[in-house]
Amino acid sequence: MTEKSYIPPRVWTWDKESGGAFANINRPVAGPTHDKVLPVGKHPLQLYSLATPNGQKVTIMLEELLEAGKDAEYDAWLIRINEGDQFGSGFVSINPNSKIPALMDHGASPPQRLFESGSILVYLAEKFGAFLPTDPARRTETLNWLFWQMGSAPLLGGGFGHFYAYAPEKFEYAINRYAMEAKRQLDVLDRQLAEHEYIAGDEYTIADMAIWPWYGGVALGRAYDAAEFLDVGSYSNVQRWAKQIDARPAVKRGRMVNKAMGPLEEQLRERHDAGDFATRTQDKLQGAG
């Protein structure tokens, strides 16, 4: 029986055998699966995350704030989504949606929970007065693009990335559908970046920090092994911008935090202090010795 003759049942039921590469972490119900108290470190800001694009948005923001001299020190704890850490009771109490990143601000009274990377970026920008312009027109344009990212990337990641790179089979219809949309989104950015240095104008903002981990990653050939398929080199303004952001010291650090895959020298699984980046290198050298 081919896909074409499938007739959905009257009522959907959960077949735990289906689901592709992420079948073990996708569920049709919410809520915690087990009791687990989360660790709390010494800083007011406690981040529970993983270095996916959505996770990188927040670690890049925090490292940029520190680079700008703001008092934004933080502890970053690793949430291993393939092992179900996001379904622990402590994590769910911060983010009932069981997705990384999740943040607690123990400096707020009462302590403030934050979920959704876009919400975290706005909160940190307003708390520290940085990377979200206060001029009304610039602020609004920044939020336009921040929300654009939130609504668009699910079609890039959950759509294109899933069907091109992760689904158990290559479905032509789905790959075509999402490749077209991924290219359209890259072209939207390319036209904007033809006229502006940064996404929302001539200032580096949280819109860049939200968009770069997704679209910069694709443009730089780091995501889905799809650089040739999507012809990412043809988006010359995105290329210029992606490389420019990639060269920022805070971005380099932010990409390493909560990273638990890839070359060891790129990983800082937990981060509790600015000195951890140096220590990590030493650990790595000791490990290699």
Next chain:
Amino acid sequence: MTEKSYIPPRVWTWDKESGGAFANINRPVAGPTHDKVLPVGKHPLQLYSLATPNGQKVTIMLEELLEAGKDAEYDAWLIRINEGDQFGSGFVSINPNSKIPALMDHGASPPQRLFESGSILVYLAEKFGAFLPTDPARRTETLNWLFWQMGSAPLLGGGFGHFYAYAPEKFEYAINRYAMEAKRQLDVLDRQLAEHEYIAGDEYTIADMAIWPWYGGVALGRAYDAAEFLDVGSYSNVQRWAKQIDARPAVKRGRMVNKAMGPLEEQLRERHDAGDFATRTQDKLQGAG
């Protein structure tokens, strides 16, 4: 050749024949396809939209503002996405992403463009001082859920809705993938609404206005003909909340604005004045006579 044996090409190219029900409005490039100046009415706020869930968010917000006594009068112009109105040069200059809703505030100096429904909701809430709490904790929780909607609904609408209702064939894998996620999202809301009257607590906010058009629509059986398939009746707290919001006079009016399908008595294709709702009924009666 079945779907299972598909091998993607090295470089994706546009096959204009594929794409399902929305093939004629999906493109792999951005930018305008034709010159078109948009009409401008008498009010500072000029909305260019269609009564999809994303469009309804904004018309509901504007009608709620008016209901609350705010000076939020607006003109709402119809953008027929199936006819490509969103690719006109005037529309693209407001929203380079070519999606509804798009808003111009001619009361700002210089006039302010707004795109992305979430950005529009935040802007209007701050401009008129309503439906986004000023208490920091409540404001943050409202934004958490507003961003949740922006990141989640593309999997409900562009994912589940597309593959269950609109795709040219029934793809079992894709329907299963997105039905599971749609049910998980409904359960996230159901658990939150078990403990709170509204999404972000005990106040009706822009988080409700963003989430209701999508998830309320599904819960009330108005979307995708999927009420039985997703067993929406089992989400009893979502049901309670969905009906509560549905009964609000401003919501009833907001759902009618820019509506160009369905029963004639539900349609107000353009809206330029609070009196248009009554006039529409008269027109309809005259037309029927």
